[in-house]
Amino acid sequence: MAQTFQAVLQERIAAAFAATGIELPEGFAPQVVPAADARHGDYQCNEAMGLAKRLRMNPREVAAQVIAHLDVAGLAAPPEIAGPGFINLRLLPEALGARLRELLGDERLGVAETAEPKTVVIDFSAPNVAKPMHVGHIRSTIIGDCLARVARFLGHRVITDNHIGDWGTQFGMVIYGWKHHLDRAGLEADPIKELVRVYKHVNGLQKEDAAIADACREELVKLQGGDGENLGIWRQCVDLSLRELRAIYARLGVEFDHYLGESFYNEALAPLVDKLIADGLARESDGAICVFFDGHPDLDGKPCLIRKSDGGFLYATTDLATIEHRVGEFAADEIWYVVGAPQQLHFQQLFEIAARRGIGAKLVHIPFGSIRDPTASSCGPARAKASA
Secondary structure (H helix, E strand, C coil), X not given: CCCCHHHHHHHHXXXXXXXXXXXXXXXXXXXXXXXXXXXXXXXXXXXHHHHHHHHCCCHHHHXXXXXXXXXXXXXXXXXXEXXXXXXXXXXXXXXXXXXXXXXXXXXXXXXXXXXXXXXXXXXXXXXXXCCCCCHXXXXXXXXXXXXXXXXXXXXXXXXXXXXXXXXXXXXXXXXXXXXXCCCHHHHHHCHHHHHHHHHHHHHXXXXXXXXXXXXXXXXXXXXXXXXXXXXXXXXXXXXXXXXXXXXXXHHHXXXXXXXXXXXXXXXXXXXXXXXXXXXXXXXXXXXXXEECCCCCCCCCCCCEEEECCCCCECHHXXXXXHHHHHHHHCCCCEEEEECCHHHHHHHHHHHHHHHHCCCCCEEEEECCCXXXXXXXXXXXXXXXXXXX
């Protein structure tokens, strides 16, 4: 692949400095960078000033000596010295035109494949079952898909995993509502709308009636215990949600290799917590199990809860299990999480625990900001990894 303009100019600047006869410090490597102000050119080199100060010389004189030996014929206009010793460089239109013609004839547009391909798992989108996608999920979807396309183009083996929210306490209310308040016609016409209606209706009822709240909890316990009827309802909710989600992804041109939701890791959570305790990485606190980060500059005093006092597990527990799976089954070299910036602490804790467990994969949180306009979405984040 052809060198970039910046790389060519950097080589020529280095040769010019060497040709001046000025005694250069060991390891001196002048840099060419994009110009801070396009009015002054396309690129600039600021090394003459630092070198002049070191050698007690006039920086503009140093810059003048460099320019006298700088060959930019056919590439840039005659260099200019600005201010105390900036060397400004402006590309020639014919040089730009020649490079554009060259790139148009190259199917890779001048971008070389990586010399060190890696297996990269990208975790993005992650909407919730039985709920509509909100703007945070859409943003994660678009950013994550762009990253997947770029990484594949560069030659990496990319695995896209949509870690959907398909397990949790909300299913107690959804299942109770399915059994007692479901509108079958509404479900056929618009499944997600009907499931949301049922959830909201039952959520309101259980706040006013303790008996209904107890019944919802019982439905959840039955689901978690493997009750056939409740598992069947849950599977229908998942299937209906995935059908709706796949239609949205198809319109966006987004594809996933896997939809491994929270439920996929359910059986791995208890053994994982036991292992963390046995390895001395987690300990009991007021009946709950936590990982503490004593002495850590950023996380000291911010424990990570991995099992509640009632025995329930959390997003951190599930995410630790996903790392194990992705490293063990996918042989991931890197795992990228495209998740809103409000979850930075969650990922700091997660990555530190993984490091303490000796997991060598590079873990990266790729955050994006929040949309504050209340009209942008009526749905707030429903799980740790979604942010509006």
